[in-house]
Amino acid sequence: MQQTIDSLAYQLSSYLEPTHINLVRRAYLYAEQAHDGQKRRSGDPYITHPLAVAGILSGMHMDHQSLMAAMLHDVIEDTGIAKQALGEQFGETVAELVDGVSKLTQIEFESQAEKQAENFQKMTLAMSKDIRVILVKLADRLHNMRTLGVMPPDKKRRIARETLEIYAPIAHRLGMNDMRIEFENRGFSAMHPLRYKRLKAALQSARGNRKDMVEQIQQVLQKRLEDEHINALVIGREKHLYSIYTKMRSKKKSFKEIMDVYAFRIIVDSVDTCYRTLGAIHNLYKPIISEFKDYIAIPKTNGYQSLHTVLVGLHGVPIEVQIRTKEMDEMANSGIAAHWLYKTNDNPNTSQMRARQWVQGLLEMQQRAGDSLEFIENVKIDLFPDEVYVFTPKGKIVELPNGATPVDFAYAVHTDVGNACVACRINDRLAPLSQPLQSGQKVTIITAASAQPNPGWLNFVTSGKARSAIRHFLKHQRHHESVELGRKLLTRSLAERGVELQSLDKEERKNLLKEAGISSMDALFEDIGLGKRLPNAVANLLDSDGRKASAPTTVIIESHDGMMISFARCCRPIPGDPIIGHFSAGKGLVVHHDSCRNVTELRENPEKIANVTWSPNVKGEFPVEIRVEVESGRGIIAALATRITEQHANIEQIQVHERDAHNSVINLTLDVSGRVHLANIIRRLKSLRSVIRITRHRN
Structure with a gap:
């Protein structure tokens, strides 16, 4: 059933003042007039779309300005009305929100990718002024995904790909889990309709077989917590289709292997009870130590908090358990929107603070990027959710993408630290700058005033910030x-x-x-x-x-x-x-x-x-190639290396070719300061008995 402005106004009366509801109604009437005569592909009047977007935002208990922007979000783009006219009618804030969501229509782009990148760049600048821009945009995209069925197949796939690559990860980054899951499942269904149908059918048939087992484990967990006088709600958790699909692809697992794991969520009243609950269930079933994660002490980048553990149940059945408080559960599902949804008198929630930091980081990247395509490539890198948590020498936690290196860490601390980085210590031991970091490590960066970034770093850095700064x-x-x-x-x-x-x-x-x-x-x-x-x-x-x-x-x-x-x-x-x-x-x-x-x-x-x-x-040092003919024998390479290092030269590369049973040719690439330095090295090498001839390779 389609929403009407009256049913929306009734919905809004539960949390907005009548004057604010009237402003939303006024914005609706203005948009209805502006879009008069326009139809959607489904044949419905165009106004049904802005109304549905406002309906999605009302479900998040968004303020009246966001709802007005939702009503008017296509007015600048699809009708002749200018931003200035909206500002005069509804105030500067609403006009800025509408402009932030509007695409660039006046400019001709060379490719679809460039158009997408430029629009995202424009939205980022608007987000940095007002975070609500992204929430209006996500609601707009969600309704477009819900009505994707009427689109031609190629356009359907393009919108689905963009949703899976950008909008679902953004919803995840902002902690909006419910919206992310819907984006992923709808995007998956549009991108790969046959795979979606097959998996959906397999999931429905597996659900019947699993039902008894889920109930049995649920009862055992509930009873153990009651015995410990812990008041908790135990819920069986189902993996959604897209997450099953990505796990099957990335971990090369069969559907059966993924469905053999049983997942539960336990919701309690306080942080203290979370840890007591963890102790109780670890006493019930043996935990797999390597799978335990404490996101309460160290929250994820998007503000998500929970205790994660994996237990080995009866007959070796793996049981995944998440333990969290009611507030953490609300935050996990609604993320940044929890600030509006569960009105509190405190300052903006941690999820919002982190979202602002993220947008600030996007802004820095955008200023450094050569063009919008490079910018969006860096953003996509940063949207991937897996993180490692490492410590600075002073004990501050730094969050980095999975596979990050000390160079990523240096740039996360400060761009100047990254630019001047020459070496690092991991847990107080010297380590290569390209070594992937693991959670819990302490990283110390060694800098030099004259140092500068090495182009080779681009081969191993993983974070968008490091890549764009280099x-x-x-x-x-x-x-x-x-x-x-x-x-x-x-x-x-x-x-x-x-x-x-x-x-x-x-x-x-x-x-x-x-x-x-x-x-x-x-x-x-x-x-x-x-x-x-x-x-x-x-x-x-x-x-x-x-x-x-x-x-x-x-x-x-x-x-x-x-x-x-x-x-x-x-x-x-x-x-x-x-x-x-x-x-x-x-x-x-x-x-x-x-x-x-x-x-x-x-x-x-x-x-x-x-x-x-x-x-x-x-x-400086200059690479030079020499060809050393030697009699084959044990320890010859070690002897050559010793003589070369005695002369303070570096060996960049060694290649050994066996000529016959007795002789070999060794090609060495050395770093030398000049001809005199090279002559000294050759003289030292010739004094070895096994060396037959040395020549310098020239073209």
């Missing part, structure tokens, strides 16, 4: 370095023509930018630094009489680090080698050994070649 830093660094390199190269090219870059007046710079067809000097420097433009060609734009340079530009290499000067892997040049550089689009300046085969072809384009030379004080 990418942001690298992008900024790449831009900064390419501008600096471009400025150096152009300065030298102009100097050879007797022109100083600093002495160019405003008019000359303006003409240069016009000739180059670019907006700013920094953008021009960046293009030169990235190898997209050649410094000589840009200098020629200024040099009107077309004089050619008297000598090619020389670039001095001062260190191995830097994103815009890279060293060719084909020949691996090291300080002391004769070298040559060439400009490669997007990579900047690539340095080769002067005798490298690949440079032969490049010399045919002299304008792309740069003269490069080593600085007398070049810093």
Whole structure:
């Protein structure tokens, strides 16, 4: 039966004042007029949708402004009415809520994914001002999912996928379990209708067989608690279809294996009774220690609290038990909405505080992301619910996604700590930065003022915050370095023509930018630094009489680090080698050994070649490959490694190829500071009796 405005007003009278109900009614009449003549795909008048959304929110006991926004939520998007007009009619707050839920319709997007990402980004900004935006949006999506049947199959699947990927995890993140379950089951039914039907039928037939067993265990638990004078409600808990499906897929388990576990919830009156109940049932059946989780002492990110334990019942039947208070149960089912649903005089509940922190984190990520697609990718990573809980050295708990590493921890503490991180201690022992963390560990981050993020971290970090912060830093660094390199190269090219870059007046710079067809000097420097433009060609734009340079530009290499000067892997040049550089689009300046085969072809384009030379004080370590022919014997690799480390060099890689029964070839990649360092290493290795010949690999 469809809801009418009168039946909604009657529902609202249980918790709203008459003046507020009249405002909701006024918003309804305004929306009815605005949507006049519009129909839904089912053929119903369009106004039935906003009315149903307001009905869902009234079930959460939402305030009158949220209900007014629900009535008007499609007015900006689907009718000609502007946000300003709504503000004048219903106040600024309601207009902001409606605008936050409205999609971007005026902009043309290249793809559906980009459209979805941009809309989510817009909603995030609105959520950061008012958290109610997301509740109106979730109610809107819930009603759309309930009426999905009339949609064409491809649109149905697209909406279902978006619901499963974004809206169900958001409902979970906000602790709204009832809504999440409905999203997941309806999304599953639309995405995979046949699988849904098969599982539903299997669940119904299994339910009959399980009924006696569930009642038997329930009675035993209830009796034990009565004997201990504990007043509790014991409820048999059923897994919902989508959770059965995901468990079957992720844990590679059969339907029978999942249904063999019996789940119960015990609701008591106080936190103290929760722990007494736990003691009583652990005395009744033996617990599986590794499965015990105390979410009362350490709540989940979304504010969820409960004690979880798994017992081994009669005939080895596994029994999952959740123990919580009535308030915790309400919070677990309604989450952030519990604040409105169970009106209390205290401050906003923990679920709301955590929701605000989460939205604040989203806002930080959004500011750092390069574009909306990167932002939504980071958000999806952060929505996955499994967490690990680790401790700072001062005992503060930090929540991280499952599989998180010390680098994720460092960024969770503060972006600056992440950027300056060089090493870590887990439980006071040195550990690799890529090691996955486990709950209960104490993590200490070691920082250095000169340190900076390593691009390799992107291969193992799991949290959206770490990923977006590293990418942001690298992008900024790449831009900064390419501008600096471009400025150096152009300065030298102009100097050879007797022109100083600093002495160019405003008019000359303006003409240069016009000739180059670019907006700013920094953008021009960046293009030169990235190898997209050649410094000589840009200098020629200024040099009107077309004089050619008297000598090619020389670039001095001062260190191995830097994103815009890279060293060719084909020949691996090291300080002391004769070298040559060439400009490669997007990579900047690539340095080769002067005798490298690949440079032969490049010399045919002299304008792309740069003269490069080593600085007398070049810093850093450079990889080099050597080929060592040895007589096979026990301990030869250990002997080589000892000699190399004595010379303060690192071994990056070792490959061993057996030539025959007596001889082997060992390819080593070492980090050295230059040719002199390499010569010392080779001299030490040649003094080993087993070494036949050593050659340096060059292309």
